[in-house]
Amino acid sequence: MTLRVPRRTIAAFLGPAVAALALVGIAPLLYAVWKSLHYFNLTKLAQQRFVGLDNYASVLTDPVFWQAMGRTALLFAISVPVQIALGLTIALVLHRPGLTFWKTLTRLSLVLPMATTYAVVGLLAQVMLNEKYGVINQMLGWIGVDAINFIGDPTNAFIAVILWDIWQWTPFVALVLLAGLSTVPPEIEEAAKLETRSDWTVLRHVQLPFLVPSLVAILILRTADTLKLFDMPFTMTRGGPGSATEFIAVLIERVGNRQFDIGLAAAQSIIMLALTIFLARLYIKVFYKEVR
Amino acid sequence: MKLKMHVSALALASAATVGAAGTVQAWTLEEAAKPYAGTELEVLFLDRPGYNAAIKMLPEFEAATGIKVNYTTVPYENALGEQVRDFVAGGDLDIALIDLVWIGNFAENGWLVPSETFINDAALADPDLDMADFFPLILDAFGSWNGVNYGLPFDNYSGLLFYNKCMLEAAGFTAPPATWDDVMNTYGPALTKDGKFAYALQSKRNETQSADSFARFLWPFGGSFLNAEFKSNLMSAESQAGLKFRQDLMKFMPEGIVAYDHAETVNAFAQGDVAMITEWSAFYSTVVSPETSKVADCVAIAPEPTGPAGRKPALGGFSLAVATQADDAEKAAGWLFIQWVTSKAKSGQYLEMGGVPGRQSAYADPALAETYKFIPALVESWKDGVPEFRPRFAEWPAITEIVQEWGTKMMLGEVSIEEGSKMIGEKMEAVLAEAGYYDGKKPLAQ
Numbered sequence: 256m257t258l259r260v261p262r263r264t265i266a267a268f269l270g271p272a273v274a275a276l277a278l279v280g281i282a283p284l285l286y287a288v289w290k291s292l293h294y295f296n297l298t299k300l301a302q303q304r305f306v307g308l309d310n311y312a313s314v315l316t317d318p319v320f321w322q323a324m325g326r327t328a329l330l331f332a333i334s335v336p337v338q339i340a341l342g343l344t345i346a347l348v349l350h351r352p353g354l355t356f357w358k359t360l361t362r363l364s365l366v367l368p369m370a371t372t373y374a375v376v377g378l379l380a381q382v383m384l385n386e387k388y389g390v391i392n393q394m395l396g397w398i399g400v401d402a403i404n405f406i407g408d409p410t411n412a413f414i415a416v417i418l419w420d421i422w423q424w425t426p427f428v429a430l431v432l433l434a435g436l437s438t439v440p441p442e443i444e445e446a447a448k449l450e451t452r453s454d455w456t457v458l459r460h461v462q463l464p465f466l467v468p469s470l471v472a473i474l475i476l477r478t479a480d481t482l483k484l485f486d487m488p489f490t491m492t493r494g495g496p497g498s499a500t501e502f503i504a505v506l507i508e509r510v511g512n513r514q515f516d517i518g519l520a521a522a523q524s525i526i527m528l529a530l531t532i533f534l535a536r537l538y539i540k541v542f543y544k545e546v547r
Numbered sequence: 548m549k550l551k552m553h554v555s556a557l558a559l560a561s562a563a564t565v566g567a568a569g570t571v572q573a574w575t576l577e578e579a580a581k582p583y584a585g586t587e588l589e590v591l592f593l594d595r596p597g598y599n600a601a602i603k604m605l606p607e608f609e610a611a612t613g614i615k616v617n618y619t620t621v622p623y624e625n626a627l628g629e630q631v632r633d634f635v636a637g638g639d640l641d642i643a644l645i646d647l648v649w650i651g652n653f654a655e656n657g658w659l660v661p662s663e664t665f666i667n668d669a670a671l672a673d674p675d676l677d678m679a680d681f682f683p684l685i686l687d688a689f690g691s692w693n694g695v696n697y698g699l700p701f702d703n704y705s706g707l708l709f710y711n712k713c714m715l716e717a718a719g720f721t722a723p724p725a726t727w728d729d730v731m732n733t734y735g736p737a738l739t740k741d742g743k744f745a746y747a748l749q750s751k752r753n754e755t756q757s758a759d760s761f762a763r764f765l766w767p768f769g770g771s772f773l774n775a776e777f778k779s780n781l782m783s784a785e786s787q788a789g790l791k792f793r794q795d796l797m798k799f800m801p802e803g804i805v806a807y808d809h810a811e812t813v814n815a816f817a818q819g820d821v822a823m824i825t826e827w828s829a830f831y832s833t834v835v836s837p838e839t840s841k842v843a844d845c846v847a848i849a850p851e852p853t854g855p856a857g858r859k860p861a862l863g864g865f866s867l868a869v870a871t872q873a874d875d876a877e878k879a880a881g882w883l884f885i886q887w888v889t890s891k892a893k894s895g896q897y898l899e900m901g902g903v904p905g906r907q908s909a910y911a912d913p914a915l916a917e918t919y920k921f922i923p924a925l926v927e928s929w930k931d932g933v934p935e936f937r938p939r940f941a942e943w944p945a946i947t948e949i950v951q952e953w954g955t956k957m958m959l960g961e962v963s964i965e966e967g968s969k970m971i972g973e974k975m976e977a978v979l980a981e982a983g984y985y986d987g988k989k990p991l992a993q
Contacts, residue, residue: 297631297632297635298631298652298656298941298944299941299982300635300656385811386801386802386803387801387815387818387820388814388818404802404803404806406803406806407802407803407804407805407806407807408803409959409961412806492806493751493752493753494752495751495752495805495806495955496752496803496805496806496955496959497752497805497952497955497956497959497961498952498956509948512628513627513628513944513948514944514945514948515628515631515944516945
């Protein structure tokens with residue numbers, strides 16, 4: 256028997272969610288699109304005017320924007336594979352039978368880096384990595400390594416941001432992959448282990464297909480997170496030294512909140528949003544076909 | 548000249564008000580504030596000694612007037628954005644906190660009420676206001692724009708040379724360096740050894756880079772950001788000499804100096820790792836307190852060294868002004884607070900509690916220099932300063948970002964001094980062209 260649900264009931268259930276989404280998501284987005292078509296500087300409101308696609312043209316031809324994009328892409332290209340490799344290793348260790356108490360404790364401790372506020376992570380890094388007084392250099396000194404200028408050197412600062420990102424997000428990847436491993440039917444896994452003694456073979460042919468949805472989710476979330484990575488590098492290096500850690504979100508904040516050019520910052524944000532959607536669709540198209 | 552004439556006019560207006568009020572009845576803060584009792588004021592403060600001093604003084608003002616001052620403490624880096632957004636949105640702020648480089652921006656947007664509005668109101672103007680008692684340089688630079696005064700100097704700084712006399716004496720020096728040339732050729736080599744450095748120049752990529760680092764080496768060498776036609780002056784021989792000097796001086800600074808903000812620089816000095824720093828007078832209490840400084844007993848203060856063009860030390864500071872968005876009662880109450888906290892009568896207390904008053908009379912007693920070692924150097928610096936140490940027009944927020952980016956790249960060696968200067972000049976002129984300075988739409992005012 257098929258139950259016919261009245262339209263009013265459907266509307267009553269869906270309405271609040273749709274209205275909330277429209278209010279906090281769609282309306283600001285439409286406003287940002289509208290503002291991106293204007294010269295709109297908070298300190299020069301008298302000069303506000305419609306400029307069509309000029310802001311988009313400025314962004315797309317601005318080398319500073321593309322350099323920030325390049326830095327962001329490099330951060331993603333280095334940190335996410337490392338996070339996946341380390342996260343998968345941790346997940347596989349936690350997936351093994353035995354040591355229940357310790358595994359529970361490890362699972363709980365994995366949440367801590369993720370639960371720490373981004374800005375606090377950046378501030379901690381700034382203090383811990385201080386060349387003269389930081390605890391990291393002090394510990395390096397114990398094993399005879401000279402103090403490293405982490406924050407004042409462009410390359411070192413970039414590496415420091417990568418390491419901090421890996422520290423904060425590897426646990427997230429590990430927990431998602433651990434959840435993915437729990438979807439592998441135990442009987443299939445046991446049968447595979449009877450067939451081969453190679454853990455790699457089991458991983459490659461049995462576990463990995465079940466992990467594809469988790470990996471796609473990780474890629475989508477980490478892509479979005481990396482594109483909007485702001486708090487940690489801002490409090491840690493403020494985009495410096497020079498422009499060494501000026502990632503795309505740091506650049507947009509600078510244009511919008513320090514130069515007050517809201518129109519240009521809105522155009523940069525819309526381009527970034529389009530890029531995020533494109534990449535998300537790409538991941539789903541490329542990786543999900545294996546699952547289907 | 549125009550600004551000086553204006554200050555004189557304000558002083559006269561103030562004096563006239565005194566006369567007018569004097570014939571009627573004696574003015575008191577309590578009487579003036581009676582109509583505004585219960586009014587609440589909103590203002591942003593920074594976490595710096597001058598604001599902490601004002602916070603300690605607030606209960607006295609509130610008890611005398613019934614006016615409540617609600618302050619929100621924000622980091623310096625957020626203060627401009629917070630205020631701009633509040634003023635654009637018609638928010639709650641009744642008093643504007645104005646860094647000297649924000650005055651043009653705030654005034655041109657019509658966010659500030661001119662001081663004359665209140666000075667000409669006998670009910671609100673303290674007969675002892677005495678505008679001429681403020682150091683003319685800081686009254687002009689911190690609170691005035693285009694010939695009109697808006698704000699009264701509140702949190703006042705000058706760049707000073709803080710030096711560790713123990714380290715200097717150990718190296719055979721009996722006095723601090725008088726010139727930048729001395730720093731480079733005599734003090735630098737002698738004091739940079741055994742893991743210690745002669746000098747640290749705060750150069751982090753924020754306002755510190757443009758104000759404390761970049762501009763500091765333009766003016767004493769005869770350079771400037773702009774010439775008289777508002778075109779870039781950074782490629783001039785004088786500006787280039789100053790910027791090259793800064794680059795050469797880095798060999799006597801700690802590695803990674805581009806990551807040093809005020810905190811790191813003051814800390815390096817306070818830990819005894821650096822012999823000399825050029826910092827704001829506001830950090831005096833930090834380096835002489837044994838709680839925050841290992842070298843408290845060795846600290847001595849001098850004016851900044853001179854360059855080929857003179858001293859022209861770094862100039863910075865904040866004024867307080869009444870915001871136009873406040874209602875009439877808040878405006879009047881706001882003025883009463885600003886007038887009180889910057890008054891001659893309260894300047895001694897403000898100094899005692901850690902603030903740096905902008906009143907000449909506050910430093911008249913020679914005995915004060917015994918307690919506050921920075922006073923002679925500060926007073927001398929305020930006589931040698933230039934109001935346009937950093938341009939104060941509305942376009943500065945955009946220009947400072949350019950200077951911060953390319954100034955840091957110069958120091959890192961990512962671009963040469965010439966390339967960086969050329970790039971800043973081109974970008975700076977593009978901002979000024981867009982603003983209308985080159986087609987006569989805006990006056991060439993700094």
